Amino acid sequence: MSEERLVDVLFWVFAIGSVVTGYRVFRTDSMVRAAFYLLASFAAVGGILVLLGAEFLGMVLILMMAGEMLVMAIVMVMFMMNPAGLNPMWMVHQHRIAVAAGVVAFLAIASLGFLVDFPDQPNARPELATEQLGIELLGDSMLVFQTAGVALLSTMAGVVVLASRRGRYGIADEGSEEPPLQPDEVDLLGEEATP
Amino acid sequence: MRQFLARIAAGAPVPVFAIAGAGAREQVQDLRLNPGVRLVDSPREANVLLVAGAMPESLAEPLQRIHDAMSHPRCTVVAASPEGRDLHAWLPDATAVALHEPIAGGLVDVHRGILRGDRPSEPALLPDVEPAPWRGVGPFGQGGTGMTGGTPYGRPMADLLDDRDGLRLDILPLTVGPFFPRFPSGLILQATLAGDVVVESAIEANPFTDLDFEMVTPSPTLGPFLRALSAPVPIAELELARARSHLRWLADALVSQGLHALGVRVLALAARVRPGDGEEVRKLERLLRGTQVFRWSLGGVGPIAAERLIAIAAGPVARASGIAEDARADDPAYRELGFTPVTQRAGDAAARWRQRLAEAEQALDLAGRAGPRQTEVRGQVEGPRGLLLAEGAPTGRLYELVPELLAGLEWGDAIATIVSLDLDLEEAALAAQLTAGVPVA
């Protein structure tokens, strides 16, 4: 098998894999499985990035997503009422609109490839991709890179404050109670009905 | 191919899930010394189930459940004195071996036989039943209703409870025991876990209290102490038994810290020590300090305040919390030897480990200097796990403290705490029966 053919075969495997697993995310009852399907989808996209010559980006995407999806799986188990999917679940709203929006988004982006005449300029020096990225990161785009770093740092500080129990006004969950699911139990101003 | 593999496999150490009943704790523990046998933590890994000693009736069903959890090809070996006939009724396919001979040879033979196919793998003993009826109930016949209702596949859905950070999250109710390898035989703990934290726990009644101890030979490390209740016993013998008991406990405790090989070394030492070998224990303590076990694993874990231990007479556990109570201090023979109780101050698991090491060392020194001196008969004796009296045993009282000690601990710390208490349910039950005037051999 020639190298080009191998790349083509791998691309279609990854492409179909990423779409199928991406679809399965919303079609499984178990939350942990959903997180793992999403991870599989990301890993397949990471594989496509590597095939495209963006080795560094592809591998970093896979590296990042492993930790992220593990956290997601655990958050799922923590917060969902039925994490193992023992009872079949169908937790959706505005389903028709969502399907329509999804189809429209797909058609819009997919048609771009056929309608727009993109220049045919493949990467001339694919073997230099990683080096070029490094020089770009610490050269011309230094400011962007630094901004991203500062944004991540402030996010870290922000989320710790958000997630922690003790806030400026004392314990965050004091007096909290589960809101009712039926809308008529809540008046229009959004205040909970007094029992 | 399979035959060929089975022939090679016959040379491997036999994976045994061993259950020690009354009077067999030492024999089962000594299996660790035999390279032909490997004691495993999970019945799934085992091919051979060993049940040794006497078992109360209430443990029959758990025994059968362990049996059914083992992988094929599987077999059972029962090592019991003649009075253990019940065991054969509960485990009909079991092979019997004599309890008071080395068991390992029998285990290897039975295992080889089952690998060769000389006898079939044992079938399940219990019927395969659902924990709760569910078939045909609910919209998909899965037993559930809605998203979180019912008992899908026979399992209740997880409950919610506030965790220590104030988030209301899923909890996991879990029954551990009666044959959890890190627990003393028969201990059944019902824990409610939130993640890694034991939120609350309860202990079930000691199953060994149903056993009639008149029929059971007490274990060799306990025997001298029971005799000392009614007759003078040489101090050298008593103190040697105490040191051995502490070292045997240490061997198991090391396994719970993941130090299997070191546990084997300590077990061999327990069999080898002679009166006056205090230096051996000092060397051992240096080795243990090198493993960082006191700092990394036990320091600050499961502290017990001294006031919780007053009037429990919990022996080393009480002395580790700073209570200098020891029945030996009142014995004139011990006073002649210049005995004063050793104590620790911290009261945590590390202190209890150190306390037992120090006591083993002191016991060996005392035994070395005791000469022909004998104990005075006073109806009470300081056992390795605390005061043995005509009524009530130390483990019986410590046992009740467990749920309160575990609340809020992480699972690993909870295990370390339970291990550090050196509970012995068999001894507690036996001591409770001493009131009836059981004659002890």
Place this chain on the structure above:
Amino acid sequence: MRTYASPEFALLAVGFTMVVGIYVVAMLDHVVGGRVAARPLLWREIVAGPARSAALLIVQRRMTTERTDTPGWMLAPALFAALAATALALVPLGPDLVVADPETGFVVFSAAIAFVMIAVFLHGWSPNSALPLHGAYRYAAQALSFQIPFLLAMLATALPAESLSIVEIVAAQESAWNVVRQPLGLPIYLVVGLAVSFWGPLNLPDGADLAGGTSAEDSGIARLLWQAARAAMLVAIAAMGAAGFLGGWWGPWLSGIVWMLLKTVALLVLLIAAGHLLARVRIERFVVVAWVLLIPLALVNIFVSGAFLL
């Protein structure tokens, strides 16, 4: 694109290395364990022991629990083994003796290490049983804690090489091994290495206090695969440590490949001895040490080696 071996050769070479490595780990474990236990060691048992135990697990029929996630349970050991194979394929035995040397070798290795947590979580979650699930949660806490110190410690080795390729990282150590230039790197790496392959003091997910943890429900071939994958990962950690910190193939008198093998075995002995001589660490303590001690130390390591390069 840098050098890659042909697929057939790669499969053969990595497979062979894995089998030999796993066998060596099993033998070393037996020898070190026997020494610590003060047990007499017999040559016959050392050499044949691992094969016999493996045969026993192959003969054993697998038992399952109820309502398992069967694909996940099957996938977990295979995934773990594949990750160990990926990590091993990246380690060069000599300047030209490497299965795969991508430009971003360091990132690929890190991604393989990061994916281990997925394999372990899957392995603990899928049997639908309490103790394995508990082990899985523990490994999640452990893995999220060691991830950053691991990346930082490994990243420092890429600084003198000015490359992310593992071959370049080794080649740059001709004048001085990284263990000399960055003395903090190797200890951090080894601690993390024990955590990655959950070995000895950091065997928290499969620990004795959980009666086997994530592998408590394993039997038969699945158990064999899982244990083998774990040993293979330990080999990969030791080999990468030898390449990244101990100068790989560089060394006087002997040929490069011999040096590389010697260093790998030396690190393996160190890791396995730590397993028998150090007590289990409490998970809480490990998490605190990882975040509060290892991360700052790894940062200092990077700053210092960066300052030397300037």
Place this chain on the structure above:
Amino acid sequence: MTLEALLVVAGALFGIGVYGALSQQSFVMLMMGLELMINAAILALVALWALAAGGNPQGQMLAVVFMTVMAVEMALGFALITNVYRVRRADITEKLRRLRG
């Protein structure tokens, strides 16, 4: 592996993401939809960088920024979920009738 094929795949992933983000009630599932959308964006971006931009390194740079956005989105999302659950005991969007704290 043509640009058209890559954009079809990216479009499919984005469409699934839009569907998930709009239809799911559970916060975490909703975030999974967002993640898939960003994933598709990264794929399209790198495809255009590799096949239509002559390997301009700024294309990769933009992908790095996208990844940062993804990380920030995840972290903030999890923190908000934790906070909302702590304060309101809500884990699905229907339980949030007001956005005031």
